[in-house]
Amino acid sequence: MSSDAMTIRAAGAAGRPWVEAVQDWITTVDHKRLGILYILYALLFLLIGGLEAIVIRIQLMRPHNDFVSPQVFNRMFTMHGTTMIFFVIMPVMFGFANYLVPLMIGARDMAFPRLNAFSFWLTAFGGLLLYFSFLGGSGLYGAGNAPDVGWWAYAPLTSRAFSPGHSADYWTIAVLVSGFGSIGTATNIIATILSMRCPGMTLSRMPLMAWMTLVMSGLVLISISPLSAAQIMLLVDRYLGGHFFDTQAGGSATLWMHFFWIFGHPEVYILVIPAFAFASEIIPVFSRKPIFGYPVMVAATVSIGFISMSVWAHHMFTIGMSAASNTFFVLTTMAIAVPTGIKIFNWLGTMWGGKIQFKTPMLFSIAFLFQFLIAGLTGVMLGTAPFNWQLSGSYFVVAHFHYVIVGAILFCIFGAIYYWYPKITGRMLNERLGKLHFWLFVVGFHLTFDPMHIPGVLGMPRRIYTYEPGRGWDSWNVIVSVGAFIQGIATLLFLANLVLSYFKGRKAGSDPWDAWTLEWSVSSPPPVYNFAVIPAVRSRRPLWDQKHPEDPDSRYE
């Protein structure tokens, strides 16, 4: 009796009991809530993955350091890579796609809301499974712990002989499960974009974000599945005694490399195309101009999608392929620089002559432009087979791909969070803290990843847990580690900003940036049903038309 009375009072006082709220979030099929879950989940793993990076950098700060053992070091870089790719960036991209795409195309929800929830929970449990390996990885053999095979898990390292216990299985199954989640979400996004657009929202009027998410989802379908297939083969090898990657019985370790990179290279574009999408939404709004060359942007995105599937073996120049394959993969790699260059020019063309407002989202986008250019240039260098033979497997490569993943992708994610946080929560992020976060992060980033190229050129191999003094790597490694700490502090500042602004931030209103896409036409946060009346669209900037009935875009399209 008394407990009943208490529940009723609690319900009256604070709205509803907290268990009910938790249950609402767990059983939700609402695309906005699932989007938020994806993003929060990714931020949690960003913290964990970042912590692993800090452990790596402390260990490498000086020669002959013994902060962690070689075994733990191997686990740290494996978990860092796997976490950041599969459980930070992909979920964050799916989170934004989930939240924004239905709002941008004027839809009530995703095409398959329950599949959406199912995919999220697959991804979430995949991540939990990966981290459960710290506890359960020993298995019956009492050997191994977290996976330590590197994020690409080359054969024969993953065979029973070299990975006893269950650590490699945790890696395989965690990534396999989250891969199924990714395929589910990609299916959902494609069906949503093709079948749920509001009247008038033709393909050529969709926001670029929707276009790029569409291309990214197509890439997920075609390139995550080969990884799933290869992982099924690996499980057959490990559990049923198969010989796919067993060189003793005629199997091939090279075949795993091919299968992995057939996934692995398009994966880079799966991650970076949504980053392009964020930049393509943010840069026009803060330049006060429509995007420059919309059709060309779409064409460039689609061609990046196609070309990205024929470049994978540039990760494998050093294994000794034929001259013909080397030439083919060099040429395709060079070719992909063309549509990417077109995009950079289009973003610059958007800013050219615009009234640029240097708000935090825009700052991150501008930094993205510069850093992505440099990352692309070192990419072209590494795509040249002879140069690659010299530097493959060195810190130059590590510096290059962190320039892409941090310098381009993570910067865009930060920009996107600053840009859409007001829509999602109804409150602005603190601009002063945001600017501090930006400048600290830029300084930390460049302190880490600019000097990191140099020990690579000087011959420092990646994935070594320590090194001899006096090879000219010492001071560079100190600088790199200091930069990593600064990035860590900046990230904590950012998380603090997220929390503080949620409670104390300025009220945002429905359209704080004076933007042009449909998500800004509804209140912040948007109502559960998104649109009271399904909108009808006449141009690429429906909100501009609404705000400027005397000079609508539809007149010029």
Next chain:
Amino acid sequence: MSAITTPIAQTPGTWSLPYRSKVGMACLIIAESAIFTIFVVAYLYYAGKSMTGPTPREVLETPIFYTICLLSSSLTIHFASRLLERGSRGAFLGFWFLTILLGGLFLFGTGREWHRLIYGHGLTISTNLFGTTYYSLVGLHAFHVTVGLILLSAVFLFGLAGRVGREQSARVEVLSMYWHFVDGVWIVVFTVVYILGR
């Protein structure tokens, strides 16, 4: 300047988009095709590379009859969904059941072949590379047939209960897309395993 006021196509009659379940199934088929492609590549890459016997030439027998069963089930499911569209539910159920029967027969054929290979020739998934790639590829396909049969049977049971009518024909069509895909994959697997791989 009348261009501004030109109404765009926004009446429900003229604004039509593809059926979302069809798009979803097409996406699934694309992803599955990529998975099968990798398994087929592995099969072809390892063909003839086994270090011990038995070899495909020694032990494989071409399953012509069961292949005909599976391929003709594509026809029967096509007729079934056409009939449902026209509203003849009894004929639909008949052809639907025939589809399940033919699919089940195919699965039985696979089972018999596996039984013969395992007990007659001692070929298991861990015997050699041929065993590994053969059971994985054919097994992956058989798994898809099994899933298909479960789904088809569910529809059949609903049909017996009188719950499948013309208004469900679009959904039934989606399931038949999947079944056609499974059949199409078998043509590839058959070619690779029983013709090229020998």
